Amino acid sequence: TQFDATKVSKTSFKPPFSLEQGLARTLEFEFLHPRTDDITFKSE
Incomplete structure (x- = not known):
């Protein structure tokens, strides 16, 4: 997927x-910090 962000400028x-x-x-939050809930997101 490609996005064109020229208009935002x-x-x-x-x-x-x-x-x-x-x-x-994002990477720090998702992979380095321990989870504080039991929510699991499943993908296909």
Whole structure:
């Protein structure tokens, strides 16, 4: 899948994190921190 984000640069949107920071935070949360709930997401 490909996304085209050229239009967003023409708006006043300011991302709260860079792409690198967002990926790092997501990976840290998903894989390094212990789970505090019993929710399991299953995919096909």
